[in-house]
Each structure stands twice: as structure tokens, then as C-alpha cells.
Amino acid sequence: MAGIGAAGAATALVGCGSDQPIVTPTPSSSVTDADILNFALNLEYLEAEFYLRAATGSGLATADTGSSPGTVTGGTQVTGLTTAQQNILNEIAYDEQQHVRFLRSALGSAAVSRPAIDLSASFNALASAAGIGATFNPFSNFNTFLVGAFIFEDVGVTAYAGAAPLLSTAGITAGYLTAAAGIMAVEAYHAAYVRTVLTAGAIAQGTTTFPYLTYANQVATLRATLGGSNETQLTVPTGTTTATTIVTPSAIVAATSANAIAYARTTDQVLHIVYGSSTVGVSKGAFFPNGLNGNITVAKS
Numbered sequence: 001m002a003g004i005g006a007a008g009a010a011t012a013l014v015g016c017g018s019d020q021p022i023v024t025p026t027p028s029s030s031v032t033d034a035d036i037l038n039f040a041l042n043l044e045y046l047e048a049e050f051y052l053r054a055a056t057g058s059g060l061a062t063a064d065t066g067s068s069p070g071t072v073t074g075g076t077q078v079t080g081l082t083t084a085q086q087n088i089l090n091e092i093a094y095d096e097q098q099h100v101r102f103l104r105s106a107l108g109s110a111a112v113s114r115p116a117i118d119l120s121a122s123f124n125a126l127a128s129a130a131g132i133g134a135t136f137n138p139f140s141n142f143n144t145f146l147v148g149a150f151i152f153e154d155v156g157v158t159a160y161a162g163a164a165p166l167l168s169t170a171g172i173t174a175g176y177l178t179a180a181a182g183i184m185a186v187e188a189y190h191a192a193y194v195r196t197v198l199t200a201g202a203i204a205q206g207t208t209t210f211p212y213l214t215y216a217n218q219v220a221t222l223r224a225t226l227g228g229s230n231e232t233q234l235t236v237p238t239g240t241t242t243a244t245t246i247v248t249p250s251a252i253v254a255a256t257s258a259n260a261i262a263y264a265r266t267t268d269q270v271l272h273i274v275y276g277s278s279t280v281g282v283s284k285g286a287f288f289p290n291g292l293n294g295n296i297t298v299a300k301s
Contacts, residue, residue, distance in 0.1 A: 031295070033171035034110045036163050038294035039267055040180070041103040043159060045114045046274070046287055047152050048100045051093035053119065054078045054138070054145055055086070064100050066113025070290060074120025076139045085142050092149075092190055099183055106179065112293035122286040123148065126276055130218040143201065143212045146194050150216045153191035154255050155223065155273055158230055160184035161264035188262065192253045195234060199252045202236050220255075227273040230263035231255060271299040 049059045053075030062069075078089065104111040127136030138148025160180050167176050195216075202213035217233045224231040232251035256262055265273075272278055276286030283298045284291035291297045 031166065033168055033174075033176055034107060035295040036166050036171075037103055037107055037176065038110070038112045039163065039292070039296040040160065040183070041100065041107065041112060042115060042288070042292040042294065043156060043270070043274070044096060044099040044103060046117055047156065048093070048096040049075060049114075049117050050119060050138075050148065050152065051089065051096050054148075055089035055093040060097065060100060060114065064097070064104065064114075066104075066111060069114040070116030070293075072114075072117045072119065073289075074118060074123075074139075078139050078142060078145050081142055088193070089145075092193075095186055095190070099186075102179070102183075106176075115288055115293045116290040118287055118289050122276065122289075125286060126151070126219070126222065127215075129276065130215075130222040132215050132218055143210075146198055147212050147215045147219065149190070149194045150198065151219055151223075153187060153194055154220075154231075155227070155265070155270060156187040157184055157191055157255075158227075158263045158265040159267075159270045160187065161262050162266050162270070166267075184262075188254070191255070195251075195255075196253055199234055199236065202234075207236065223273050226276070226278050227265055227269040230265060230269075266301075267296050268299045268301045271297070275299065 045060070045065075048064075049072050052059050053072075054077065057077035059072055059075065081089070123136050123138055124134065128134050136144070136147075138144045160183060164177055164180050164184075167180070171177070198213045198216050201210040204210070207214055213234050213236070220231040220233060232255045234251060237252065254260070254262065271292075272282065274287050275282045275284060275291075277299075279299075280301060281298060
């Protein structure tokens with residue numbers, strides 16, 4: 001992938017129906033394609049550290065973190081897994097590691113180092129704000145891990161959908177949009193798996209015995225409050241369907257508008273979620289205690 005161009009000035013609309021939230025990014029000449037890719041890289045650092053530590057107990061290799069990486073706090077290997085569950089963790093962890101490596105390679109010397117990441121207190125704070133409880137450890141078992149993964153995956157999908165229109169014409173020609181679409185697709189596969197398994201657990205055991213779907217919905221409600229709505233609740237499907245009748249979708253596999261289009265979030269909305277704050281001007285907090293690295297770090301709206 002060659003060259004880092006300046007972001008185009010054109011405003012882009014995402015969506016094709018009145019029910020679809022519209023993202024109207026208005027990039028300025030001060031925002032470059034490198035800034036946008038580095039914004040994505042910060043998020044991939046977070047996901048990679050979360051999944052690698054859950055799968056193996058260790059995070060990214062030194063070669064993948066940059067020249068001055070921040071400290072990662074928390075994150076332990078999830079134990080008591082079946083072989084199938086371990087394989088799932090391994091696969092997603094590998095995907096996120098490769099996303100980091102791909103973006104770092106695309107950015108070259110412009111790639112930012114891994115910021116400081118909190119995988120301990122941040123979960124407790126967000127769980128408390130979501131109403132789940134004062135303490136929440138996503139690394140304690142597979143089901144809590146799924147809820148932790150749910151926090152990240154839908155946000156990743158909306159982040160890529162929202163950032164794509166910010167890329168310049170030169171960046172699109174260089175292949176950045178194609179790459180972003182490819183990464184977004186993988187994040188969507190991950191999100192669909194997490195959503196489906198959480199719903200399957202509630203179907204099999206009931207939401208009282210299996211409270212993790214309820215926890216995920218509490219997370220979704222908090223994300224909507226912090227990051228501009230763009231959420232659909234997971235529900236246990238009811239009623240019947242036939243070959244000629246389709247019931248109202250229950251948003252098990254995908255979080256979409258009524259037009260079945262993935263939601264998009266602006267960079268500001270994503271920052272509010274990962275910082276755990278709706279305050280305008282917030283520049284750090286929650287998963288990124290010292291903020292992101294790069295030029296897109298402050299939620300300006």
C-alpha cells in the first residue's frame with residue numbers, strides 16, 4: 001500500500017433509508033489518511049491485547065507494539081475451555097494480531113506505538129455504569145469473555161463503517177478503502193459469532209440461568225448512551241416462521257438498521273465509548289487511560 005494522502009473534503013453519507021443513522025464526516029486538511037489508519041490501529045491494539053491475553057496469557061510481541069509502547073494492565077488466560085472454545089479464541093486472537101501487523105506495515109514509519117491499555121479497572125467501571133455490577137472479569141470464564149468481546153466487536157464494525165468515508169481519493173486508489181472493508185468484514189464475523197453464542201446460551205438455559213445475554217444488552221444500552229445510539233438489543237426469538245412468512249428480525253446475528261445495513265459511528269462517538277465518557281472534549285479514560293496515540297484522540301462533539 002503506497003503513499004499517505006490528505007483526506008478529501010467531501011462529505012459522505014452512510015445509509016440508504018430514513019431509519020439508517022447518517023454519518024456526515026467533514027474531514028479537514030489537518031486530518032490525513034495516516035491519521036485515520038492510526039485511529040484504527042489504536043483500536044486494533046486494544047482488541048489484539050484483549051484476545052491474545054484471553055487465548056494465551058500473553059499479549060502482542062514486542063515487534064508489534066512500536067518503539068515506545070504503553071503498558072497493558074490486566075488480562076489473563078481464560079481457563080476451563082473446551083477444545084472448540086480454545087480454538088475460537090485462538091482464531092480471533094490471530095485475526096486481531098494480523099490486523100495490527102497489517103496496519104503497521106501499511107503505515108510504515110508513520111505507525112503510532114501501542115498506547116497504554118487497561119483491561120482490568122476499565123471493565124469494572126463500564127460494568128458498573130451498565131448496571132451489571134461493581135466487578136466484572138471477562139477473563140474468568142468463556143461466558144464472561146463473550147460479554148467482554150461483545151463490548152469491542154460491534155464498536156469495531158461501526159468504527160470502520162464510519163471512518164471509511166474520511167479516506168481521501170488518493171487513499172482509496174492506494175487500496176485503503178478495500179483494506180478497511182476487508183477488516184470490517186472480519187470484525188463483523190467476530191461480532192456475529194459472539195452475538196449468536198450469547199443468544200444460543202439464553203435460548204438453551206433461559207435468561208435467568210444464563211444472564212450473559214442480559215449483560216450484553218446492558219452493555220449495548222450504555223454504548224448507545226455514550227456513542228450515538230446505533231444499537232439493537234439481542235432477543236430470544238419467539239413465535240414461529242414458515243417458508244412463506246418471516247417474523248420481525250430479532251437482531252441475533254447482526255446489529256443493523258431496518259434496512260439490514262450495519263451501523264456507522266463517527267470517530268468522536270467511538271472515542272466516547274472507549275473512554276467511557278459522554279463528556280465533550282474527553283481525551284482519555286477507561287480502556288485508554290492515557291488516551292489514544294496519534295492525531296485523532298479528543299472527542300470534539
